[in-house]
């Protein structure tokens with residue numbers, strides 16, 4: 094279970110470039126739950142995932158994962174509990190290393206790398222089996238460098254890597270946004286299959302309304318560093334893409350009102 | 364023939380330096396100038412320990428250890444104190460200049476009166492040749508000492524290359540390669556990338572110092588100036604090796620770096636033999652590295668433009 098309490102993060106504080114990326118975000122994700130995160134551009138979705146993964150130190154707040162307070166843990170230490178897939182297909186794999194080598198590192202996620210052989214025979218066979226199930230013809234290319242693969246193939250492998258050892262939490266940050274529609278569909282199908290098969294606790298950011306309504310058992314909507322809307326259970330099951338789009342329009346109108354009010358105030362009092 | 368023998372031997376010794384530079388420059392994408400200081404550090408530590416009567420093999424290993432510490436310090440400056448990689452190397456290299464002078468006590472330590480690896484090679488060689496100081500090879504008279512040292516160098520470099528290859532295929536070696544290739548990815552697998560950089564630069568400079576220690580014993584002296592420009596020399600070897608093997612997998616790169624070092628040394632020896640001024644050596648080495656770094660890009664661009672025109 095993930096428990097996030099009152100996370101706050103401001104980038105470039107006290108400068109003209111100040112960005113309040115997280116302004117008090119709290120949420121709880123029950124074990125085995127699949128939460129979809131949507132929100133306007135720059136609303137802090139990636140920042141929330143990065144905060145949970147430990148990419149940067151927080152200004153305030155606490156994160157508890159699998160019963161442990163991980164707030165003070167380094168990113169690589171948290172990786173023992175967390176599997177990640179990034180938006181950029183280049184981020185999740187080492188391009189100059191082979192498919193097998195990449196998988197081997199994922200198969201040891203969270204363990205100190207020692208002087209043992211990286212690729213024992215038995216592991217290679219397991220990789221071949223698992224990669225064959227992707228039906229991308231990659232099982233014959235285990236010794237090819239990942240840099241030679243397409244974005245969709247890389248994201249599929251990154252998903253395999255992130256879930257090879259069952260993570261306490263799976264973080265997916267718009268992991269299909271950079272793919273062509275067909276690859277995106279494949280990767281989403283794989284995501285669904287892996288998450289439901291292993292009952293993975295998952296936090297998935299997406300910009301695609303179809304994914305937001307079809308996947309997951311709850312949904313949160315972010316805006317300006319806050320969670321402004323949350324749906325679960327029956328409400329989530331029933332929600333349609335139009336409902337979500339209407340919400341976005343509402344948010345946009347409020348913003349315009351705010352901006353209008355601000356300029357009105359400025360005109361009258363300054 | 365003696366010129367060839369000498370060039371081959373020095374080329375092989377510097378092949379170990381090239382392996383060190385391969386680790387920092389190609390595996391970690393880290394232009395590590397510590398090399399200029401740590402090769403001298405290796406020579407200095409070995410020389411002083413030999414003068415104190417240490418056995419040559421132990422003195423050489425101690426020198427490698429000292430180089431490892433120097434490289435780890437560079438790694439710590441970079442990974443823990445967030446100092447720019449190039450600057451971290453410059454700081455340690457500069458500090459090492461004083462450290463090396465301290466260790467040696469003066470700027471040049473001759474090793475003519477002590478037992479070094481070279482003497483060990485000679486003793487063994489004499490035993491093999493039945494006491495003759497020179498043998499005939501393809502019509503040339505060759506000192507047994509030189510021949511034996513070359514044989515030792517071949518065996519030693521092959522052993523080190525083999526061990527390095529095995530290491531790079533362990534979990535730790537794989538994690539190091541991934542750290543240079545995509546730090547974000549390996550961090551997401553739970554590996555401390557800072558630690559990998561510290562260990563990797565330590566290993567790299569241990570090899571460099573080892574090379575310096577053997578070089579000092581071959582030449583018969585350690586000199587505080589001997590490291591100047593050695594990082595560029597190592598780069599030249601690695602780059603030349605890459606153009607020889609044309610593959611980026613570790614096994615090929617290791618073999619390439621060694622052959623690159625030997626070939627580069629041979630070319631330099633030939634150039635010197637045909638009247639090149641030794642003072643120009645560093646300038647020419649630097650120009651070579653510059654050309655090797657820039658030319659492939661230029662070639663690509665020209666090629667692409669030509670390809671584009673063909674399509675149009």
Ligand SMILES: Nc1ncnc2c1ncn2[C@@H]1O[C@H](COP(=O)(O)OP(=O)(O)O)[C@@H](O)[C@H]1O
Nearest residue numbers: 104112114132133134135136137138139140141
């Ligand atoms: N590492 C960072 N450094 C500085 N600013 C950042 C960083 N990460 C995110 N931001 C800023 O924080 C805001 C939220 O970004 P992000 O979380 O990426 O939004 P999104 O919801 O689109 O994923 C943006 O204004 C972005 O520019």
Ligand SMILES: [Mg+2]
Nearest residue numbers: 138139140267
């Ligand atoms: Mg984002």
